[in-house]
Amino acid sequence: MQGQENAIDVRDAVKRYGSFTALKEISLSIRDNEFFTLLGPSGCGKTTLLRMIAGFEDVSEGSIQLFGEEIENLPPNRRPINTVFQNYALFPHLTVLDNVAFGLEMKGSSKSEARDKAGQMLELVQLSDFSSRKPAQLSGGQQQRVALARALAPQPKVLLLDEPLSALDLKLRKAMQLELKHLQRETGITFIFVTHDQEEALTMSDRIAVMSSGELQQLGSPRDIYETPRNVFVADFIGDTNLLDVRVDTIKDGQAICYLEGGHELHCNEVAGINPGAKVHLCLRPERTYISERPIERESLQGKVIENIFIGTDISTIINLLEGPSFTVRTSNSDRASKGIFEPGTDVFINLEPGAARLLLD
Amino acid sequence: MATSAPGGKAAVSNTYQKARTWLLLPSWLVLGSLSLIPVILMLVYSFLTKEFRGGVIWDFSLSAYDQFFFDRGLFGDEPPTIDWTYISIFWRSFWQAGVATLLSLAIGFPTAYFIATRPVRTRAIWVFLITIPYWVNLLIRTVSMKFLLRDQGPLNEALIAIGLIDSPLQIVNTNLAVQLGLFYSYLPFMVLPIYAAVERYDFSLSEAAADLYASKWVTLRRILLPVVKPGVIAGCILVFVPSLGSFLAPDLLGGAKNYMIGSLIEEQFKGNAGNWPFGAAASMILLTIVLIILIVFAQQQSRHEQARV
Numbered sequence: 211m212q213g214q215e216n217a218i219d220v221r222d223a224v225k226r227y228g229s230f231t232a233l234k235e236i237s238l239s240i241r242d243n244e245f246f247t248l249l250g251p252s253g254c255g256k257t258t259l260l261r262m263i264a265g266f267e268d269v270s271e272g273s274i275q276l277f278g279e280e281i282e283n284l285p286p287n288r289r290p291i292n293t294v295f296q297n298y299a300l301f302p303h304l305t306v307l308d309n310v311a312f313g314l315e316m317k318g319s320s321k322s323e324a325r326d327k328a329g330q331m332l333e334l335v336q337l338s339d340f341s342s343r344k345p346a347q348l349s350g351g352q353q354q355r356v357a358l359a360r361a362l363a364p365q366p367k368v369l370l371l372d373e374p375l376s377a378l379d380l381k382l383r384k385a386m387q388l389e390l391k392h393l394q395r396e397t398g399i400t401f402i403f404v405t406h407d408q409e410e411a412l413t414m415s416d417r418i419a420v421m422s423s424g425e426l427q428q429l430g431s432p433r434d435i436y437e438t439p440r441n442v443f444v445a446d447f448i449g450d451t452n453l454l455d456v457r458v459d460t461i462k463d464g465q466a467i468c469y470l471e472g473g474h475e476l477h478c479n480e481v482a483g484i485n486p487g488a489k490v491h492l493c494l495r496p497e498r499t500y501i502s503e504r505p506i507e508r509e510s511l512q513g514k515v516i517e518n519i520f521i522g523t524d525i526s527t528i529i530n531l532l533e534g535p536s537f538t539v540r541t542s543n544s545d546r547a548s549k550g551i552f553e554p555g556t557d558v559f560i561n562l563e564p565g566a567a568r569l570l571l572d
Numbered sequence: 573m574a575t576s577a578p579g580g581k582a583a584v585s586n587t588y589q590k591a592r593t594w595l596l597l598p599s600w601l602v603l604g605s606l607s608l609i610p611v612i613l614m615l616v617y618s619f620l621t622k623e624f625r626g627g628v629i630w631d632f633s634l635s636a637y638d639q640f641f642f643d644r645g646l647f648g649d650e651p652p653t654i655d656w657t658y659i660s661i662f663w664r665s666f667w668q669a670g671v672a673t674l675l676s677l678a679i680g681f682p683t684a685y686f687i688a689t690r691p692v693r694t695r696a697i698w699v700f701l702i703t704i705p706y707w708v709n710l711l712i713r714t715v716s717m718k719f720l721l722r723d724q725g726p727l728n729e730a731l732i733a734i735g736l737i738d739s740p741l742q743i744v745n746t747n748l749a750v751q752l753g754l755f756y757s758y759l760p761f762m763v764l765p766i767y768a769a770v771e772r773y774d775f776s777l778s779e780a781a782a783d784l785y786a787s788k789w790v791t792l793r794r795i796l797l798p799v800v801k802p803g804v805i806a807g808c809i810l811v812f813v814p815s816l817g818s819f820l821a822p823d824l825l826g827g828a829k830n831y832m833i834g835s836l837i838e839e840q841f842k843g844n845a846g847n848w849p850f851g852a853a854a855s856m857i858l859l860t861i862v863l864i865i866l867i868v869f870a871q872q873q874s875r876h877e878q879a880r881v
Contacts (some may be wrong), residue, residue, distance in 0.1 A: 265783075
């Protein structure tokens, strides 16, 4: 059973502020030892859910369990859960060491014991040399690590992280992403990470819950969510995608025959709930297509190159489908030699890898 | 060529220096004429000889300070012994002002906290409400206080009506009346600086403390109070210092027994019975003590600030 147990079970949790419903009956389970991410745009309810788990917000309806025990009525200081705050919320009048020792002392350690352990935590985040400084004397990245050490020191059962990297510059953020991931592995503590940055979520998480307007849109591994988005919102929010309006014509043997604007025909896998005649969306990742002068794959679309955009590792080619919408194809620069580059104005075919086209529910 | 750059720099900083001197001049003038010169005048007067109908004779004398600290008998020919009369008036004044400050803190802190935790739009209204009573003249407010507290006043009548006491409590002409009067006179000076400090306080610090297993009480004591301490100290100074020199509340509410420094000094400059050098000396002694207290506070404060940077 060990390892199968859930760290957090949220059941039908609702959060209302007056007449506004911030969370609409969310249910999800977070496994022990997992790096779990709540991902969504601002205002989607991810921070509200995190604050409900921490105990800063009441649960209007439903329940929250921590390793099988109901905690939704406990005040935050009686939940064995710690938080890394978005603005770090370090105590300005205490030294770095005393900041980290605070939680240990509150949990009943003696002052010297708490300081010893706090010192060890600071070693773990490589800040031993700064223990006698005040938080204001540290850089943003260092403050971030102090906040992390302070939250980890009392050995919580679950660590909550509320967009902790959003104030850091890109390079530092990338480094901290890896450091966080390592810390999670080393400590074996369940991390619940809130972010609006889909790339960050994909890089770090074991599983991701995508949220929007107070609802859970999809829950799965980064790969699941990227490759098989469940609806238009998820497909659009995670990564770059071509979202095309299509009409489903016929469905036969698990294959749906669809028509794009301009009369282009495409075959893709049937999706439960989508019937012939339906007008739905189709999702195609730019990197799962490639350009050629003649059709190569079974599925291809005809169009004219409009523009090539250099984006470092890749080149994005914008193509107008004949009498249809525009479409983006991504070619890695290392493939360019073999697949060639097509100047604007060239008539081309867009080839779809098998299974690349997915029909989506709204 | 190499010298041109430093020369230019010096010229710029020179102009800057001049501009600064001129810009600071008005504040120096105000400070000098309203603060420094009067204090120097007082200092000089305290070392002069008294004229019997008020005013001074320009002869150097230590008799004002001598009179404050020593008793030389009725005719001034006995060996000096320490005279506790004025020292005890000083001591009582410090006590009264201290109690008034603590009362203001006890009521003012929760009030300020309450206002600072209201929604932003209603805070201004609360602050406004706090200041309304202070549009009325201090004298009138103090007299009203006497009416509230007297034997047949509303306070005593209410206490009798609810059966808490049988006969009116003697409040007027006691230390308590003076303390209440001072407390009421200067309460906003406690509320406003604390309000400003609590309003700036980042409440996510309290959340962080709760998150780290601290109870509400511990959070208040170990996080909120230390962070807003500068506001609390400012409030205490702003109530304590004027309370110390106040003469309205002790005169009107305290009666003859509850004489304070303010009244003592006031009388030295009033009518024919006055003694200007003695009043000036008492003022200088008070000023020195207050200055010492302020310097001690300021040093603590700057240590606090240094630690925060």
